[in-house]
Amino acid sequence: MADISADGPRPAPRAPTIDQVRAGLQARNRKQTRLKAYGLLAIGFAFSMLALVLLSLVVTGWRAFTQTHVTLDVLVDPAVIDPAELPRGNFDELLEASLLAYFPNATERAERRAITGILSDGAQFILRDRVAGDPGLVGQTVRLRVPVADTYDQLAKGLIARDTPEENRRLDDEEVARFDVLEEAGLVTQPLNWGLLVNTDSRFPELAGLRGALVGTFWVLLICFVVAVPVGVAAAIYLEEFAPRNRFTDLVEVNINNLAAVPSVVFGLLALAVFIGWFGMPRSAPIVGGLALALITLPTIIIATRAALKAVPSSIRDAALGLGASRQQAVFHHTLPLAMPGIMTGTIIGLANALGETAPLLLIGMNAFITSAAASPFESATTLPTQIFIWADSPERGFVSRTSAAILVLLVFLVAMNGLAIWLRRRFERRW
Amino acid sequence: MNDMRLFERSTAMDDVKIAARKVNVHYGAAHALRDVDVDIGDRTVTAFIGPSGCGKSTFLRCLNRMNDTIAGARVSGEIRIDGDDIYDARVDPVQLRAKVGMVFQKPNPFPKSIYDNVSYGPRIHGLARNKADMDAIVEKSLRRAALWEEAKDRLHQPGTGLSGGQQQRLCIARAVATEPEVLLMDEPCSALDPIATAQVEELIDELRRAFSVVIVTHSMQQAARVSQRTAFFHLGHLVEYGETGQIFTNPKDPRTESYISGRIG
Numbered sequence: 001m002a003d004i005s006a007d008g009p010r011p012a013p014r015a016p017t018i019d020q021v022r023a024g025l026q027a028r029n030r031k032q033t034r035l036k037a038y039g040l041l042a043i044g045f046a047f048s049m050l051a052l053v054l055l056s057l058v059v060t061g062w063r064a065f066t067q068t069h070v071t072l073d074v075l076v077d078p079a080v081i082d083p084a085e086l087p088r089g090n091f092d093e094l095l096e097a098s099l100l101a102y103f104p105n106a107t108e109r110a111e112r113r114a115i116t117g118i119l120s121d122g123a124q125f126i127l128r129d130r131v132a133g134d135p136g137l138v139g140q141t142v143r144l145r146v147p148v149a150d151t152y153d154q155l156a157k158g159l160i161a162r163d164t165p166e167e168n169r170r171l172d173d174e175e176v177a178r179f180d181v182l183e184e185a186g187l188v189t190q191p192l193n194w195g196l197l198v199n200t201d202s203r204f205p206e207l208a209g210l211r212g213a214l215v216g217t218f219w220v221l222l223i224c225f226v227v228a229v230p231v232g233v234a235a236a237i238y239l240e241e242f243a244p245r246n247r248f249t250d251l252v253e254v255n256i257n258n259l260a261a262v263p264s265v266v267f268g269l270l271a272l273a274v275f276i277g278w279f280g281m282p283r284s285a286p287i288v289g290g291l292a293l294a295l296i297t298l299p300t301i302i303i304a305t306r307a308a309l310k311a312v313p314s315s316i317r318d319a320a321l322g323l324g325a326s327r328q329q330a331v332f333h334h335t336l337p338l339a340m341p342g343i344m345t346g347t348i349i350g351l352a353n354a355l356g357e358t359a360p361l362l363l364i365g366m367n368a369f370i371t372s373a374a375a376s377p378f379e380s381a382t383t384l385p386t387q388i389f390i391w392a393d394s395p396e397r398g399f400v401s402r403t404s405a406a407i408l409v410l411l412v413f414l415v416a417m418n419g420l421a422i423w424l425r426r427r428f429e430r431r432w
Numbered sequence: 433m434n435d436m437r438l439f440e441r442s443t444a445m446d447d448v449k450i451a452a453r454k455v456n457v458h459y460g461a462a463h464a465l466r467d468v469d470v471d472i473g474d475r476t477v478t479a480f481i482g483p484s485g486c487g488k489s490t491f492l493r494c495l496n497r498m499n500d501t502i503a504g505a506r507v508s509g510e511i512r513i514d515g516d517d518i519y520d521a522r523v524d525p526v527q528l529r530a531k532v533g534m535v536f537q538k539p540n541p542f543p544k545s546i547y548d549n550v551s552y553g554p555r556i557h558g559l560a561r562n563k564a565d566m567d568a569i570v571e572k573s574l575r576r577a578a579l580w581e582e583a584k585d586r587l588h589q590p591g592t593g594l595s596g597g598q599q600q601r602l603c604i605a606r607a608v609a610t611e612p613e614v615l616l617m618d619e620p621c622s623a624l625d626p627i628a629t630a631q632v633e634e635l636i637d638e639l640r641r642a643f644s645v646v647i648v649t650h651s652m653q654q655a656a657r658v659s660q661r662t663a664f665f666h667l668g669h670l671v672e673y674g675e676t677g678q679i680f681t682n683p684k685d686p687r688t689e690s691y692i693s694g695r696i697g
Contacts, residue, residue: 245503315540319603321501322534323553323610324526333552334542 057411061404067193067206068156070119070182071145074098076131076138083138086131091124092116095146102181115178120147122207145189147206150398152179156188159397170397196405200371201387205398208391210406215373216286216366216381217355217413223290223377224297224354229347231294232301239302240309241331260299267295268360276364284365284380292360297350304346308339341428348421352414358385384410449474449614449644450495455509457490457499464490466668468509472661477636477645479659479676481652483691486665488648492616495646496532497525513614530557533612533643537619539599541591541606546583549591549602550574553610569609576642577605578635597628604635608643615639617647621654633658652692656680664688 014020074094081089096116106112123146130144131137147153151170154160156179166173182188199209243249271292275281281288312335320330336343361367367386374381382390384406391403450472457465465487472478480488490499497518499505511518518528530553541549550570551560560566570587574580579601583594591602600620607615617636621629636658639645649655655662656676663673664685672679672688683689 313540315536315538316542318498318501318536319540319542319606320552321525322496322498322529322536323556323606324528324530325552325556326526329556333556338543 054411057404057407060401061408062401063157063159064196064398064401064405065193066157066190067195068148068153069145069189069191070099070148070187071143071189072098072187073141074127074144075141078139081131081138083135086135087128089128089131091127091131095119095123095127102185102187103178114175118148118152118179118182120149120206121204122202123147145191147195148179148188150205150396153206154397155179156183156190159401196402197409200373201369201382201390202371203369205394205396205402208399208402210384210387210409212370212373213382213384213387213406216289216387217383219286219374219377219381220289220293220361220366220383221351221355223287224293225347225351227291227294228297228301228350232298232347233305233343235298236302236305236309237331237336240306241327241335256299256302260303263359264296264357265359265363267292268363270295271360272363282378282380284368284370284382286366286374286377286379286381286383288364289361289366289381289383290377292364293354293357296357296360297354300350300353301343301347304350305339305343308342308346309335311342312338341424344428345421345425348417348424352417352421355413355417356385356410358389361386362389384413447474448472449513450646451512451515452491452494453510453512455491455494455507455511457487457494457508458506459502460504464668465494468670470663470670470673472644472646474644475640475642476661477640477647477659479655479662480646480648480665481650481655481662481691482665482671484650487668488663488665489618491665491670492618492646492648495614495616496529496534498529498534500525530610531612532614532616533607533610535600535603535607535615535617535620538623539596539603541594541599541602543590543592545588546574546591546594546602547587550605550609553606557610559610573605573609574602576608576635576639577601578631578638579605595628597624597631600624600628600632601635604632604639608639613644615643615645617645619648619650622650629654652680664691666691 072095075098077094077097080093081091096112099115099119100106100112103111103115106115126146127142127144130142148156151160155162155171155176160170162176169176171179179188195207195209197209197214198211199207200212202208239249239253243252271288275288275291276283316334316338317330320334321327325333361383365380366382367390368380368382369390370380370382372379388403388406388410391399391406448471450470452468452470452472455465455468456463468487468491470491480492482488493499494507494511495513495518497507499507507519513528513532516523533553542552544552547570550573551566554560554566554569560569571580571584574583579598582598583602586593591599594602600623604615604620620636621632624632633654636645636647640660647655647658659676661674662676662679664671664679664683664687666687672683672685674684679688680692683692
């Protein structure tokens, strides 16, 4: 007793632990509930934003998946079309003739021109290609379904409202009335717009499609894959399995991580200066775009591959080395195959990023107006994102919905690639 | 005492497989092994015992140069197997490891079939001329590892599907498939249950007929059961090395005595 009082005042008796815990328990649980609520809120916010984006894209874009067409019976008049000189024939005149049959009162030149203006300017080429494909059609009547011009397409889809006062409307009453004549004659249809996928780009929205962009994207991603994957995987294998740990490899490692954070536009400038400027590669060509994207994807692939190699337990490496395998054999027989699912996943995610990359491609001129699909990676081409950029920049109303539609197509590809990555991971990933 | 030591030396010198002199190992700044001198006999089981971190595994890994794979590890001194210095610049570790097999602490079969596991070593070294040859090697190795009866009907199923004890015997089969002359075992039973341990120990005794076996173990009972000679490591020093019976019944160094009686370690 004396000893205790010598140590100073006795501490106040503490409540039993269980009581103290109980006192604070409610506050602790409330904190946890709050944290969970914040998390749910954050996820809800992210998802609603995503839903909003998709909704707005679908709302504006869905109309581009149909296209208003007019079906006409066209007499391929031998008096107008010389079978010997088909490409130079005046197919416009044939279309005009068959269309005017529905407007017997139109005699004035201006009015006749306005009537033929209902059809797309590209309609004559559709007729020409049809006849060129089968010269036997000369002298016969051909049933042809041609797209209407953009403004009439908008009218048919209700995007140009008929109750708008005439002075504010893009089509005056007469033009609307003429279109109604065709509609009443049962010539107007609105089939699925396959042209969006199979046509190349065009000045006329009703004819513009994504084929050039899809082909261009294919070439760009192919080049990117062929360059970035071997280089990236080789670099990662060297750094992870062979490189000594020293100042130099530390520097390399830090800089690979830095490269992953460099804005892609910088790589575009680099590609412009080096590939086009010094090496004289063609402008707007997928080869240059692919190389630029390869530079952008490289750090992603290196980092993903190193992580995948690191995830293979060293006991496997030791087992192989202990049996007398050389380092190279240990890597190629054991480590690399086991890391493959991770490498593939990283590669696909890298390529999916590259698929959406726009800025570097703009810098090397892949936003040129190109009306043919590139037959090789050395021809000028556009890609999906740059095509979206071009269309978003175009004044014609028809490109508004086509821009959204093109974005939806791009998103479908992105989701498909990420889905593949997830599937590969699920299917082949091994837990240790 | 002196007589006994002379007797030991004479038996040890009869048939020395591995001779280590003044072996030092540094991991970066840490001095893991200090001036280890040891002679390991052929066709004997030699056990390394000692508390954790005493350097016994480090020394074991020197014998097939597995320390080469650890960044920052430096080995000095001289280790001769059959009189050849294994740290000579002309020695390729690949060649050495074909001669000195290793079994690790945790069973580490390749995630491949049992057959592929066993045939991997012979395949990379080109030891089989054809499929029949390889089949024979696989069967012989699995028999030596006392796994044949259990594995013969599932040779092409993954080795990772076996039980822990079976996996470790598979690893032993894989190691003996290349016909090494020395077999290093780094705590081969620490991840196994008592029954699997007993099987592996029985196996080690069998393997002694063909190989020089060096085993690191935490279990003094195991060392006493399977080995003919025992080395006691402490704090990087080889404290005492001698016949197993002598080490356990009549240790010369007080540290050895403390350890085997459970006072240190």
